[in-house]
Structure formats: C-alpha cells, structure tokens
Amino acid sequence: MASHFPALEQSYAPGTDSVFSDQSGFYSLDSNVPGLSKVILNKLNMKDYSEYRSAVEGKTRGISFRNYKEMFQKMEETFKFCTGCNKLPEHLAEGEILKRCVKCLNVYYCTKDCQKKDWPQHKKVCKTLRLVAIDRLSEWLMFTGDLPFPTEKWSKSAAEVKTWDDWLAMQGGLSSRVDAILSGANTATLWKNASRPRPDEADLRQSLWRIQSEFLSRVLTVGMAIKYFGLDPYAKPITIHLAGASHSETMGARLTDYDELNHMFPGHQGIEIVMVGPEVVDGPIMRPPLRAFGPRQRVYISAYKALYHQFWEDVVEKEEAVRPDLVVGFHPGFHANQGLLQGWLPTLLLLRDYSIPSLFTMYSELELKYSLQILLELEMHIRDNGSNPFTSQKPEQVQACPNKPPVYCNSHYICFHGLLPREDLEDQGPDN
Numbered sequence: 001m002a003s004h005f006p007a008l009e010q011s012y013a014p015g016t017d018s019v020f021s022d023q024s025g026f027y028s029l030d031s032n033v034p035g036l037s038k039v040i041l042n043k044l045n046m047k048d049y050s051e052y053r054s055a056v057e058g059k060t061r062g063i064s065f066r067n068y069k070e071m072f073q074k075m076e077e078t079f080k081f082c083t084g085c086n087k088l089p090e091h092l093a094e095g096e097i098l099k100r101c102v103k104c105l106n107v108y109y110c111t112k113d114c115q116k117k118d119w120p121q122h123k124k125v126c127k128t129l130r131l132v133a134i135d136r137l138s139e140w141l142m143f144t145g146d147l148p149f150p151t152e153k154w155s156k157s158a159a160e161v162k163t164w165d166d167w168l169a170m171q172g173g174l175s176s177r178v179d180a181i182l183s184g185a186n187t188a189t190l191w192k193n194a195s196r197p198r199p200d201e202a203d204l205r206q207s208l209w210r211i212q213s214e215f216l217s218r219v220l221t222v223g224m225a226i227k228y229f230g231l232d233p234y235a236k237p238i239t240i241h242l243a244g245a246s247h248s249e250t251m252g253a254r255l256t257d258y259d260e261l262n263h264m265f266p267g268h269q270g271i272e273i274v275m276v277g278p279e280v281v282d283g284p285i286m287r288p289p290l291r292a293f294g295p296r297q298r299v300y301i302s303a304y305k306a307l308y309h310q311f312w313e314d315v316v317e318k319e320e321a322v323r324p325d326l327v328v329g330f331h332p333g334f335h336a337n338q339g340l341l342q343g344w345l346p347t348l349l350l351l352r353d354y355s356i357p358s359l360f361t362m363y364s365e366l367e368l369k370y371s372l373q374i375l376l377e378l379e380m381h382i383r384d385n386g387s388n389p390f391t392s393q394k395p396e397q398v399q400a401c402p403n404k405p406p407v408y409c410n411s412h413y414i415c416f417h418g419l420l421p422r423e424d425l426e427d428q429g430p431d432n
C-alpha cells in the first residue's frame with residue numbers, strides 16, 4: 001500500500017483558534033500533551049483562560065500583541081508540538097525544530113521519523129485538517145465584523161426549509177456576499193500577516209461559508225426546535241432559554257445574532273432569547289430578560305451569568321423573567337465528566353419536572369450516545385434524537401489530538417420533554 005507521506009515545511013506561521021468551546025476543554029489539553037495549557041498561557045503572557053479567550057477573539061489584541069503578525073504567530077504557536085511524540089518546542093534537542101506537514105499546514109513533527117510513524121493515522125485526517133488550518137485564520141473575520149454576512153428573506157415557509165440546501169436555495173447564491181468580503185481590506189490584512197500563503201479563492205470562499213454555517217447553525221437549530229415542539233410564534237410571543245451558553249457563544253455576541261428567526265417566522269409575535277450560563281461574557285446582550293411580552297416581530301436577546309438552575313431560582317421563580325416555552329443547550333457536555341454532570345443535574349431535573357420542551361446538541365454520534373444514556377437514567381422522556389440537518393459545516397480539530405477525527409458543532413441533537421411515561425402509571429404527565 002502506498003504510504004508516501006508529505007514533506008515537512010519549515011516552522012513559522014499563523015492562526016486564531018477555534019477549538020475550545022469551554023474552559024474544561026482547555027485544561028483537558030494537558031491529559032493529551034502534558035503542560036500544553038500552561039505553555040499556551042505562558043507564551044501568550046496571560047494569567048488564565050478567559051484572558052486567552054478574549055485575545056483569541058481579537059478583543060485584546062492591542063494589549064497583548066504588537067501587531068497582527070505577532071498575534072497570528074502566537075496563536076499558531078499554540079498548535080506547535082510534535083503530533084508523533086507530543087514533544088513541546090522546549091523539549092526539543094539542540095538543533096531540532098518543529099516542522100509543519102506541507103499538505104495540511106496544520107500539524108507539526110520533531111523529526112522525519114516521527115512524521116513517518118504518524119502518517120498512517122495522520123493521512124486519514126490530513127485533508128480535513130488543511131481546511132481547519134484555513135478556517136482558524138478566516139475566523140478572524142467574525143471579529144472584524146465581515147462575517148457573518150447578511151442573509152436574504154425567506155421565500156419558503158419554515159416548514160419547507162428542512163436542510164442547508166433548502167436554505168441555500170433561498171439565498172440566490174452566496175458569491176456576491178462572499179466576494180465582497182474576499183476583496184475587502186480585512187481579508188487583505190489577514191493574509192498579509194498570516195505566515196502562510198493565501199489559499200486560492202475557491203478555498204477561501206468555502207472557508208467563509210463554513211464559518212457562516214457555524215454561526216447560523218445555532219439559529220437554525222433553535223428554529224428547528226420551535227418547529228419540532230409545535231410552538232407557534234404567530235399565536236403568541238415565545239421565550240427561549242439557551243442553557244449553558246458558553247464563552248464562545250456569548251463573546252462578541254450582538255443583539256442581532258438571532259435575527260435569522262425573523263426571516264424564518266416573518267411577522268411573528270416576538271421571540272425572546274435568554275442566554276444563561278456561568279461563562280456568559282459581558283457585552284451588549286447583558287441586559288435583563290423580559291418579564292412579559294417581547295417586542296412584536298423582533299428578536300430580543302438578553303443574558304444572565306449563572307448556572308441555569310440558579311437563574312431559575314433567582315429570576316424565573318421570582319417572576320423577574322418569563323418562563324421558557326423552550327430550552328436549548330448547545331453542547332452541554334454533561335457526558336464528559338462527573339463535575340460537569342453535577343453542575344447540570346439540577347437543571348436537567350428542573351427541565352424534566354417542569355416539563356419544559358428541551359433540545360440539546362452534541363459534537364458527535366458518540367457524544368449523542370453517552371448523553372442519551374444519562375438522560376434515560378434520569379427518566380427523561382426522549383422524544384427524538386439523531387443527526388442535525390443544520391449541523392455546522394466547519395470541522396473542529398481536537399487541538400491536543402490532531403489525528404482524532406474532527407467534530408462538528410451541533411452535529412447531533414436530542415429532544416426531550418418531561419418525565420418518561422410508565423406503563424404502570426395512569427397519569428402519563430401533563431403533556432401526553
């Protein structure tokens with residue numbers, strides 16, 4: 001069997017990063033490459049994860065970095081360790097240098113030998129990791145405001161739009177939007193300062209779409225949940241809580257982030273989105289949730305920094321916020337470890353016992369499987385689960401294990417509602 005592995009490129013390079021969706025993920029780097037999280041923070045001269053996160057997202061670049069070149073370079077350095085033996089730059093022997101795989105420009109090796117041994121694994125993901133390496137640079141355009149680009153009004157009803165293709169068919173081709181970004185000043189700045197060649201136009205176009213799809217994936221998944229539970233935004237205002245809203249969801253969030261719902265349900269009675277989570281980041285969305293009816297035909301976003309069950313006790317129970325018609329959680333990750341599960345448990349029981357229509361998403365089929373097990377043990381009434389037609393199109397690299405198959409945001413989902421009905425109980429719950 002042919003096992004020709006690509007040559008190594010000299011080490012230097014770019015990169016904002018998109019890998020961490022939460023803090024525990026950051027520190028779990030160390031279980032794969034011991035010391036990596038510390039290296040990252042030290043290299044960036046940062047005290048903790050939140051400082052890192054805000055720099056990654058361009059918020060503090062003036063403080064931490066002298067210029068764009070340095071910013072992109074420092075970020076890329078967080079990817080620098082030998083994918084073969086996990087060696088960090090500081091552990092290299094005299095004269096050794098980490099070199100990039102020339103095909104993906106994403107992973108590094110300390111020696112030819114390490115690369116050769118790793119190739120049977122790496123070749124399975126090298127092609128996808130090439131896209132990831134482009135995306136983690138293109139993603140900077142989210143923080144310059146070039147992305148997400150504006151979208152068209154829907155020419156079909158929400159019920160008719162079942163897949164990305166249905167959505168794309170209403171957009172009249174994305175090329176004019178994408179071309180405007182590609183010929184813009186920020187794209188020029190980006191590729192002038194990234195220490196890698198500018199990819200060709202087709203690669204860049206696809207990259208912009210993948211990043212846009214990740215942004216829209218959250219909105220369209222909420223829309224899908226509204227349809228799934230038969231909520232009618234034309235009949236009355238709808239309140240949706242995003243439980244466990246993360247750093248990455250709320251950092252740089254704008255009041256218009258869920259406006260695609262206006263295209264989905266034109267003329268609706270008002271849709272309120274409340275982002276709740278301990279990692280919620282301060283910004284324009286940080287304003288009190290509504291106590292009553294939202295503004296008609298508009299999406300109103302607010303945010304609250306707390307665990308969801310605390311928010312429920314402190315705000316919802318005191319009637320300082322409307323009760324939700326729907327709760328959505330993007331990648332709650334309660335399957336990942338006992339600590340996260342403990343944090344989520346009161347929320348899960350609350351959602352079950354108040355019989356609140358809920359939809360949670362996962363990064364992979366495996367996560368779906370583990371999450372289902374946990375929800376079934378809690379006797380949740382699972383109504384549906386499977387792959388999400390509005391999954392993000394952008395592959396996510398597992399930073400400390402680049403050869404693990406990349407995952408996709410919102411790739412799978414579970415809908416649950418109330419307590420599992422029992423054969424031996426006459427009362428099957430209020431919603432059956």
Ligand SMILES: [Zn+2]
Pocket residue numbers: 082083084085086087109110111114
């Ligand atoms: Zn090595």
Ligand SMILES: [Zn+2]
Pocket residue numbers: 101102103104105106107122126127129
């Ligand atoms: Zn490669």
